[in-house]
Amino acid sequence: MPPVVPSPFEPRVQRLREDVRAAGLDALLVTHPPNVRYLTGFVGTAGVLVLTPMRCLLIADFRYAAAARELLTARPAGSLELEVPDRGYDEAIVSALRSSAASRAGVEAAWLSVSRFNWLTSSLAANRSMRESSRTRGVSLIPTERLVEARRAVKDAPEIASLREAARRLSVVARELRSFVRPGRSERTIAADIDGAIRAAGFERPAFETIVASGPNGARPHARPGGRLVADGDGVVLDFGGVYDGYCVDLTRTLHVGVPAPALVRLTAAVREAHAAAMAAVRPGARPSEIDAAARDVLTRHGLGDAFGHGTGHGLGLEVHEDPRIAKLPAALPDTPVVPGMVFTIEPGAYVEGVGGARIEDDVLVVEGGCDVLTDVPIEI
Amino acid sequence: MPPVVPSPFEPRVQRLREDVRAAGLDALLVTHPPNVRYLTGFVGTAGVLVLTPMRCLLIADFRYAAAARELLTARPAGSLELEVPDRGYDEAIVSALRSSAASRAGVEAAWLSVSRFNWLTSSLAANRSMRESSRTRGVSLIPTERLVEARRAVKDAPEIASLREAARRLSVVARELRSFVRPGRSERTIAADIDGAIRAAGFERPAFETIVASGPNGARPHARPGGRLVADGDGVVLDFGGVYDGYCVDLTRTLHVGVPAPALVRLTAAVREAHAAAMAAVRPGARPSEIDAAARDVLTRHGLGDAFGHGTGHGLGLEVHEDPRIAKLPAALPDTPVVPGMVFTIEPGAYVEGVGGARIEDDVLVVEGGCDVLTDVPIEI
Numbered sequence: 081m082p083p084v085v086p087s088p089f090e091p092r093v094q095r096l097r098e099d100v101r102a103a104g105l106d107a108l109l110v111t112h113p114p115n116v117r118y119l120t121g122f123v124g125t126a127g128v129l130v131l132t133p134m135r136c137l138l139i140a141d142f143r144y145a146a147a148a149r150e151l152l153t154a155r156p157a158g159s160l161e162l163e164v165p166d167r168g169y170d171e172a173i174v175s176a177l178r179s180s181a182a183s184r185a186g187v188e189a190a191w192l193s194v195s196r197f198n199w200l201t202s203s204l205a206a207n208r209s210m211r212e213s214s215r216t217r218g219v220s221l222i223p224t225e226r227l228v229e230a231r232r233a234v235k236d237a238p239e240i241a242s243l244r245e246a247a248r249r250l251s252v253v254a255r256e257l258r259s260f261v262r263p264g265r266s267e268r269t270i271a272a273d274i275d276g277a278i279r280a281a282g283f284e285r286p287a288f289e290t291i292v293a294s295g296p297n298g299a300r301p302h303a304r305p306g307g308r309l310v311a312d313g314d315g316v317v318l319d320f321g322g323v324y325d326g327y328c329v330d331l332t333r334t335l336h337v338g339v340p341a342p343a344l345v346r347l348t349a350a351v352r353e354a355h356a357a358a359m360a361a362v363r364p365g366a367r368p369s370e371i372d373a374a375a376r377d378v379l380t381r382h383g384l385g386d387a388f389g390h391g392t393g394h395g396l397g398l399e400v401h402e403d404p405r406i407a408k409l410p411a412a413l414p415d416t417p418v419v420p421g422m423v424f425t426i427e428p429g430a431y432v433e434g435v436g437g438a439r440i441e442d443d444v445l446v447v448e449g450g451c452d453v454l455t456d457v458p459i460e461i
Numbered sequence: 462m463p464p465v466v467p468s469p470f471e472p473r474v475q476r477l478r479e480d481v482r483a484a485g486l487d488a489l490l491v492t493h494p495p496n497v498r499y500l501t502g503f504v505g506t507a508g509v510l511v512l513t514p515m516r517c518l519l520i521a522d523f524r525y526a527a528a529a530r531e532l533l534t535a536r537p538a539g540s541l542e543l544e545v546p547d548r549g550y551d552e553a554i555v556s557a558l559r560s561s562a563a564s565r566a567g568v569e570a571a572w573l574s575v576s577r578f579n580w581l582t583s584s585l586a587a588n589r590s591m592r593e594s595s596r597t598r599g600v601s602l603i604p605t606e607r608l609v610e611a612r613r614a615v616k617d618a619p620e621i622a623s624l625r626e627a628a629r630r631l632s633v634v635a636r637e638l639r640s641f642v643r644p645g646r647s648e649r650t651i652a653a654d655i656d657g658a659i660r661a662a663g664f665e666r667p668a669f670e671t672i673v674a675s676g677p678n679g680a681r682p683h684a685r686p687g688g689r690l691v692a693d694g695d696g697v698v699l700d701f702g703g704v705y706d707g708y709c710v711d712l713t714r715t716l717h718v719g720v721p722a723p724a725l726v727r728l729t730a731a732v733r734e735a736h737a738a739a740m741a742a743v744r745p746g747a748r749p750s751e752i753d754a755a756a757r758d759v760l761t762r763h764g765l766g767d768a769f770g771h772g773t774g775h776g777l778g779l780e781v782h783e784d785p786r787i788a789k790l791p792a793a794l795p796d797t798p799v800v801p802g803m804v805f806t807i808e809p810g811a812y813v814e815g816v817g818g819a820r821i822e823d824d825v826l827v828v829e830g831g832c833d834v835l836t837d838v839p840i841e842i
Contacts, residue, residue, distance in 0.1 A: 123685075142770040143683040146814070168791070189576040194568065194604050197575045223575050272660050279653050285670065302524040304504070389523040410549065433527070 088238050090159055092119055092231065093136055099227050100131065100186060107132045107182035107219075108227065109173060112191035114398040115228040117326065120160055121151050128169055132180040137161045139172045170196065174203045177219045189223035197221065226403070233395055233403035234421040239327065240445060243396065243423050246324035247443050247454035249281040250331050253320070254457040261316050261335050267292040267305035270318070278322045287321030287328040287400045298334075298437035301390055301429060312338035315348060315436045317429075321400055328400040330425050331455050332441035340436070347430050348438040350382035352459055354428040355440040358392050358406075362426070362444055362451040367415045368406045375428035376408070387430040395424045396443055422446045423454070469619050471540055473500055473612065474517055480608050481512065481567060488513045488563035488600075489608065490554060493572035495779040496609040498707065501541055502532050509550055513561040518542045520553045551577065555584045558600045570604035578602065607784070614776055614784035615802040620708065621826060624777065624804050627705035628824050628835035630662040631712050634701070635838040642716050644693050648673040648686035651699070659703045668702030668709040668781045679715075679818035682771055682810060693719035696729060696817045698810075702781055709781040711806050712836050713822035721817070728811050729819040731763035733840055735809040736821040739773050739787075743807070743825055743832035748796045749787045756809035757789070768811040776805045777824055803827045804835070 096119065100108045110116050110129035116138070119129055124144040130137040138160060140148040145164045152162055165172035177185055187197065204219050235243065253274065260273040271290040278286050293303035295314040303317075310316060314337045321330035334348055354375040361374035372392040379388045391407030394400075406424055409415050418424075422445070429439030440459060444451040477500065481489045491497050491510035497519070500510055505525040511518040519541060521529040526545045533543055546553035558566050568578065585600045616624065634655065641654040652671040659667050674684035676695040684698075691697060695718045702711035715729055735756040742755035753773040760769045772788025775781075787805055790796050799805075803826070810820030821840060825832040 124683075143681075146681050187575065189579070190574050192575050194570040194573050194575060194578045195606065196571075198570070198604065223579065225576065272657075275660075276653075276657070279656075289666065300524075300527050302505075303528075 087121070087155060088236055089120060090156065092236070093131065093159070095231055096131065096228060097133070099231070103186060103224060103227065105184050105186040105222060105224070107177065107180060107185035108224070109177070109185055109187045109192075109221075110228060111188050112228070114402075115188065115191070115232070117398055118228060118232055122148055123326065124148075126169065128173060130173060130176045130180075132176075132182050135161060135176075135180065137163060137176050139163045139165060139169055139176070141165065141169070170199055170203070173200060177204065182219055184222050185219050186224040186227065187221050188228070189225055229403050232397055234419060235397065235423055235445075236421070239397065240421070240423070242325040242327040243329065243443070243445070244454055246283070246322060246327050246329040248456065249283065249324060250278075250320075250322050250329045251456045253277045253281050253322070254331050254333060254455070255461065257318055257333060257335060257461050261310060261318070261337060263310050263312050263337055266307050266309050267294055267297070268307060270310070270316075271305035274318065274320050278320065281322065283322030283324050284326075285323050287323050287330060291317065291319035293317040293437065295436060296433075299431045299433045299435065301431055301437070301439070310337055313340050314338075315340050315344050315438060317437055317439050319439065319441065326398055328396050328398070329443050329454070330396060330400055330427075330441060331443065331457065332427055332429075332439045333457065333459070333461055334438040334440060335461060343432075343435045344438075346382070347384065347387075347432060347435055350379055350384055351428055351430050351438040351440055353382075354378040354388075355426060355442075355459070358426045358428060359442065359444065359451065359453070362418070362446060363449060364420050364446055365417045367417050368404055369408050369415045371418070371426070372407050375426070379428065379430055384430045384432075387432050388428060389431065390429065392428055393425040395422065397423065418446050420446050420448055468502070468536060469617055470501060471537065473617070474512065474540070476612055477512065477609060478514070480612070484567060484605060484608065486565050486567040486603060486605070488558065488561055488566035489605070490558070490566055490568045490573075490602070491609060492569050493609070495783075496569065496572070496613070498779055499609060499613055503529055504707065505529075507550065509554060511554060511557045511561075513563050516542060516557075516561065518544060518557050520544045520546060520550055520557070522546065522550065551580055551584070554581060558585065563600055565603050566600050567605040567608065568602050569609070570606055610784050613778055615800060616778065616804055616826075617802070620778065621802070621804070623706040623708040624710060624824070624826070625835055627664070627703060627708050627710040629837065630664065630705060631659075631701075631703050631710045632837045634658045634662050634703070635712050635714060635836070636842065638699055638714060638716060638842050642691060642697050642699070642718060644691050644718055647688050647690050648675055648678070649688060651691070651697075652686035655699065655701050659701065662703065664703030664705050665707075666704050668704050668711060672698065672700035674698040674818065676817060677814075680812045680814045680816070682812055682818070682820070691718055694721050695719075696721050696725050696819060698818055698820050700820065700822065707779055709777050709779070710824050710835070711777060711781055711808075711822060712824065712838065713808055713810075713820045714838065714840070714842055715819040715821060716842060724813075724816045725819075727763070728765065728768075728813060728816055731760055731765055732809055732811050732819040732821055734763075735759040735769075736807060736823075736840070739807045739809060740823065740825065740832070740834070743799070743827060744830060745801050745827055746798045748798050749785055750789050750796045752799070752807070753788050756807070760809065760811055765811040765813075768813050769809060770812065771810065773809055774806040776803065778804065799827050801827050801829055
């Protein structure tokens, strides 16, 4: 029998069970695929985890059954069970919840549709009334918010190792940018070159659709690469990411081709200053709003406050946008200080119609006393 | 002033308004991005359409504002309005619904989370109670299912033109497969070649993660390409797709390298026969279950009924999986006959551990009297 390698999944499940109990629940239905992956290692676009005090049951369909069975062999006996349902996922969920001792099962409200919630609720109710005379208690579904996400925001050691290696590889891609960005080449061609370099660097795939926004298109923070040819005097915003070992990293540089107009040079310099200010503000105990303000205040001082219409950063992990949000948060959301183990982007930008745009983005890990910059690329390439 | 080109969006919105009225509703909140795109042309991962009897209001955030404004210039005055909210999307939805004459607003229950539904419902209720003395009536949110999807399942002329061109281009990629699949090359390398060919053929991007499943991996219908090197005697299942002008096409061929084991040759021959039988069954009035049975009966006759664990096909359009589902549907779902204008895949397969797998997939358009095969690739490459 092969030795069982210690896996990160048992401690993750254990911590979540504590959170579930603390929320006054006795089960949790995990439907968001990255959350399922975090807790089990299961990779698939579908797959549901039913976590009860006694069981950690992965429900996965036919398509993923062989891959899911392999997961189980690497895990301590009984720590993860697999069910491949004959009928649908939701029938299997109802059956698992009913056969558990659960009476209050949390659902991931942000990751469960109204359709599915209503079907599950009415199925659990219908079953209950059909069996009123049995000993089985009914199961109520209780909306929960971000239970798994809150744990995922603080990375454990294997996650930090994956993110560090991913950022190292993405930095290799970034250092090649100058060879892709030349006058006469189209945004689309440059994007294809970047995507090729991402794959050549060992990534599973780009983490999102690569952004190459040249000249006037730079004024659009999420421009899609088009047929426009890079011209002398352009600023070119290049924003790209990769998925490595399941983990996402994300990097932006703004290149100038030839000598751009003075207004764009000034705008770019202001963004650099904002980037440096935000990086310097990252340390344990800093609030996301404070890190965001560090960048925003610089841009405001340069008259570019309105030109910075997005947040300063976002968490990275199994998703390319996850907790924490580094932004001036709406009053309803908690502005919880960052802690060691969090990994997020710092990416201030400025976008002005008629001038163009600039954005600079690096990925940081919060460590005692400050931050560890995982990406390693000169600001100017 | 530039001439206004007739757009497909006004007739689509008009038909949907009729459906909304027929469902006893006076507004619809469209939250599924492909549905928003279908009705407005808006391309973005976020964006919400509020359709009332008088207004067609697109809510899009800062990131997409410039692109959304361009859409408006190409549309008849008043047919589409844009709002870029100061605060969040949901605040803007509440405001738009409250200022409309709507009292029963449909929501897309499959595409709205429990979190968001609960927030919107309580915000609309809170506003109502705060203004009890005003003339404004309250707005109830009513779950609806597949209103826009049902219309999307039958393609209009511009959609058919896009899908036809996309399938033509994907067929060009498919005819190159033999040059990619050679002994000693890894699945991952072959997948990268296919993805490169997809981009070179003019697609925006692959429609999904390309599948290259060689030898034993062929027994997994959704295997992810890995480091395995193609070897003599392998069957290799290659399943890939592209997005062209927003529309998705999807194609699979199974190549043999050298001479595979007799069991795999027999399995592949059975899949071919099943594919031909299903293609022959496509015509207006055929039920999805009948088309599926045409393929399934052939495989069952060859002792491979249990080896065919997925449906025979799926609709193609702005999504790579959409209506109609060509499968033996659960009793709860309507087995509605297909009609001219529907575009879907025909992709029977068989997967046997220890033998391998095969799948053959083409894309068809239902036309009077039968089907028009949009893909154009020999079964054997």
